[in-house]
Amino acid sequence: DDVVVFAAASLKNALDTAAATYRETTGRTVLVSYAGTATLAKQIEQQAPADIFIAADTAWMDYVADRSLIVPDTRHTLLGNRIVLIAPAASDATIAIAPGMDLAALLGDGLLAMANTEAVPAGRYGKAALQSLGAWDSVAGHIVEADNVRTALAFVARGEAPLGIVYATDAAAEPAVRVIGVFPEDSHPPVRYPVAMIAASTNPDARAFYDFLLSDAARPAFETEGFTVIDAGS
Amino acid sequence: MTLAVDISARAGGFALDAAFESAGRITALFGHSGAGKTTLVNLIAGLARPERGAIAIDGDTLVDTTRGVFVPAHRRRIGYVFQEGRLFPHLSVRRNLVYGRRFSTTKERWADFDTIVDLLGIASLLERQPAGLSGGEKQRVAIGRALLASPRLLLMDEPLASLDEARKADLLPYIERLRDEMRLPIVYVSHAIDEVARIADTMVLLVGGKVVANGPVSDILARADLRAHTGQQEASVVLTLRVGAPGPDPHLTTLEHPAGRFSVPRLDQAEGSEIRMRIRARDVALAVGDPGNLSIRNRLSATVTAIVEAEPPTVEVSLDAAGMPLIASITGEAVRALGLRVGQPVTALIKSSSFDRAAFGPAARPSDA
Amino acid sequence: MTLAVDISARAGGFALDAAFESAGRITALFGHSGAGKTTLVNLIAGLARPERGAIAIDGDTLVDTTRGVFVPAHRRRIGYVFQEGRLFPHLSVRRNLVYGRRFSTTKERWADFDTIVDLLGIASLLERQPAGLSGGEKQRVAIGRALLASPRLLLMDEPLASLDEARKADLLPYIERLRDEMRLPIVYVSHAIDEVARIADTMVLLVGGKVVANGPVSDILARADLRAHTGQQEASVVLTLRVGAPGPDPHLTTLEHPAGRFSVPRLDQAEGSEIRMRIRARDVALAVGDPGNLSIRNRLSATVTAIVEAEPPTVEVSLDAAGMPLIASITGEAVRALGLRVGQPVTALIKSSSFDRAAFGPAARPSDA
Amino acid sequence: MLEPLTPQEWSAIGLSLRVAFAAALCGLPIGLLAAYVLARFRFPGRAILDGIVYLPLVMPPVVTGYLLLLAFGRRGPVGEFLERTFGIVLAFNWTGAALAAGIMGLPLMVRAMRLSLEAIDRRYEDAAATLGASRPIVLLTITLPLMLPGILAGTVLAFARALGEFGATITFVGNIPGVTQTIPSAIWSYTQVPGGEAAALRLTLIAVVIAFAALLASEALSRRAGRRVLGQ
């Protein structure tokens, strides 16, 4: 049977490339089921036929770990990402991302596009960053939330919202937006994509792909998309 | 066949209470618009449930509320020609016609497709869809459909109302043949007293949901008290006469009447067979003494038995013609001019040509059931 | 009113080619089932478009394919009583009835709600929904609905077929009143030759989609060559006679006939007014010499003008009664027995009571339009 | 489940009701028009129109939402026109949510109405014309009343769909609490955090109860109309 990976949707391009590389070198096919991390976690809870889980945040990985659904010592942080403040490409808005910044003034009567600040990791990181920079309270009533970071990006790209907070990976690939600034890593919990093998997996090939993901061979696939590859063990 | 009905039912604010028995080959349901004829026919067909009561055919119970019996419509083998056609809109005329065929067993099946199609003149319509048919065409197909299901009892709710006279004249003998040759009992709803008088032997008269009379058609038509309900303007008698030996004119059929000569336009009935005919009082004239040189050849010797004032100027003179009844309706002026009185011998004059084809029917052959 | 029709139309495989003009107050459309009557009526109503041709009422063009004129149905003010009722199922009887009211201007509105409801006997149905009505009730409501729209021309497609005799007898005089008092021209489709003869003055005879004859009803009924199409079994004449001075019996009305005495059951018509009546050949008997002491009081002196063999045994004897036509249908046997020949003087005998109410109608008053 | 609703939840419920009503009611004339045109006229491009009406059903809601954003966003051609001409802004506005929900419900609405319309015996309309009723009057007094079951069914379908619509709405107008956060958006948020199931189910139940009420109301109306047609 083919190895089945459950992965957060935002990893699609990178993981598809990695899987293609893997197939070229080993001849073995890997199937990746992309969905929201929450959905994947709940499916795994319902004995989904997954061999490997790559989450977009640690909370849902904790969720499956708490239920002993993963092989504990296979949990590793695979990738990192950054969140950035963006504006439409044509915008000349500038602001230094630092404590006390006056984001509200920059917004004017526009809205700040973010992924859902309670539910979606990208949104949660953004909220934490704004809070730690003291800008949250002044913009809280002026946020338009999306169900995922891609929609938030689209809001800015389409010029509907003057500013937005998205992953660096998304911003880099979208010519219609301009990165105004990158949020300091210490202003929010680090953006991490943990990986783990599923406890119920019986696929003998799973381990090989897992190892491949953590190996240097997979590195270019992730880095091309703008992810930071977190060295195993770090 | 005996149809025994004793039911109460209601539809909206309308209450039907009908109890009658009919052993007739054709039972006419007669009554004004809204009298409950269709309601009653629906109950017999099994399309409606009575509140209480029972319906049985030849002792075979179809409904009996006290015993909780209710035979569903499809098991009754009762054909129904609806007042409004109700052809299946999604089936061709042919498939409408044969619809009921497959539900009868070969043994029960007496209806022949080609015969019925020819008779109804619908051969050219077979591949058509009902929606394009004219009013009369629809009704003919509906009759054919009911017949082709080979029912054991046929309900016809004003089946001929939308047909022209020529077609009616074609169909009535066929209905008689169904009655006589196929021995198919029929419950026949009609407003046309001529039709009823011709083909029905038993009549159930409905007024406002109640049966006010039922029995032989001749008895009911003769009852003056029912005339308002039967919608007749005037009296008539129904006689059953035997076909006599052929006379000199081959186009006339002589009927044996004890009171005198009686010939009518030729009937295709064998000598000795019985004929039922309705003689309307308006068609009977009277002569006192020698009638003179008249074109009216049918002359019956009779005695006046009663003289009754009907709606002026009409007076109905009841006659006894050698034991057979006859009624003449003439004007009061004529009664006075002729000096008519009870007991007086008169000659009843009846024009041969006052009968049209529709007035005659072979008397229903006694059922052997 | 003049209705001028000259059109070709087709429906499926059926082709209608009708050209006629009628200046009649009531124009009867007569023809066998499937002859195209409903098709023609639909064209007049504006519910169908002809392939080519024109229809005009009093010179007001409704359709003219050459000029591209097509007045839509709702602007024609042509009432239509459909063969199948077509009551609006979602509206109560009352709301069905008044539906067309609001579309006529006050000036055009001649129909009175209460009068029409009473006449049709539907007062008790007003709050009901159409679905619960009996067949005849539906049809009466449909007639009322068409009338209450105050049309300038009324199309009636077999309007009385589902009504009982009593109701028919009530409605026919009303239709006559519409014709005479409301001056409402009517196109009347019917299979019942009696009805047509009584109320229509003009008749259009359709056979297989073609008009084979049109003109005054009396002319068409008198034409022996059309009898197969009119569905009549026998001949008749339609006479227009003047009401004469009252005689001794108040229940009889004397009609002025130049050939002799002629009285009929009382008509509520003023002395001097004109009456139209149909006298069926079967109701006329002949006497050569003194008729004797008969109950038949109407005796007209006449001369035999023709003796025509009809369907045996019937022979039709045409008469000239002081310039007015009359036909007697008697048996060949009678002709021989009386030794009848052309030119012979005879007495025509007509029973007063052979006319029922339905046979008479006031002659349509000359239109002043 | 028995905890009181938060103000945000209350406002989501209020907003969802507003959006669903607006979607169903504003969709009504458009749906009727589309149903009428599709059922009654034969014209070139009819099949295309028919297909277009179905589009929102076939496309994943996210795509529909994205296309709406492209067209009706402030920078979209239609959106720009609407804003410039009428001052109407749909993006990030509850009206945009209603538009999204309405469009998602349109295929359902049109289908139901068309079925009813096509089942009507046109001879009733002919009869009305002979009584003097012009085409629009026939439509109002005969056609529409006779297609009432379909209109009601279509409206309830659209209403229910609007209550459940999430993908297109959030992609088009996002999720601004109190402005564009409808019940489904709120539910979705709950499902995305560990332990949010109970709150999600509670809101789901509320949506279901609302839809149920609408359904019962429409059935009652429909039955009343039907009873009338069948003769009390």
Next chain:
Amino acid sequence: MLEPLTPQEWSAIGLSLRVAFAAALCGLPIGLLAAYVLARFRFPGRAILDGIVYLPLVMPPVVTGYLLLLAFGRRGPVGEFLERTFGIVLAFNWTGAALAAGIMGLPLMVRAMRLSLEAIDRRYEDAAATLGASRPIVLLTITLPLMLPGILAGTVLAFARALGEFGATITFVGNIPGVTQTIPSAIWSYTQVPGGEAAALRLTLIAVVIAFAALLASEALSRRAGRRVLGQ
């Protein structure tokens, strides 16, 4: 747009077709039964059944999918039962996708069928009974043919909905290429990464074309049936 489709996309199209056909065809008898029961019988709990049929429309698809996962998942009561008794596994299987799509389409199907059924003049059924047809035969020969427009409309609605269904499917059976990845799941995946729009639109167009073909086929069938009823 003109690049050849990837094998994964081909398999998504094939799977979507399979899922949509299965959803529409297996839904058919269930939808018919529900429509028949709802239209023809009055029984306690009828309103509840009516409401349940509407549920999938009202609930956000994600919730429906989650409930399906809870019920039909391998650990869910129904799922466990089905696996133990019949060896049927729905979760993470294309059959599960069909189930999800079928359930999402059911309200549309039932509604369309019910409208058609309620528009049938029951006197035709009475007429058939007097000709000897038993209840099931009447159903087969009169009722079903007369409600054909509704059956077709309902089936196409369900088919189209199945082609567009995403939320419930991805939540219930996931998005495993070749196994459970339908066109909408593939589209959604594309929308979640930079630069995926073109691929997403291309797949959307394919879904639209398929739905369009189904629509045209059903219209043609329906017109043929209709023409028959109206007399060629």
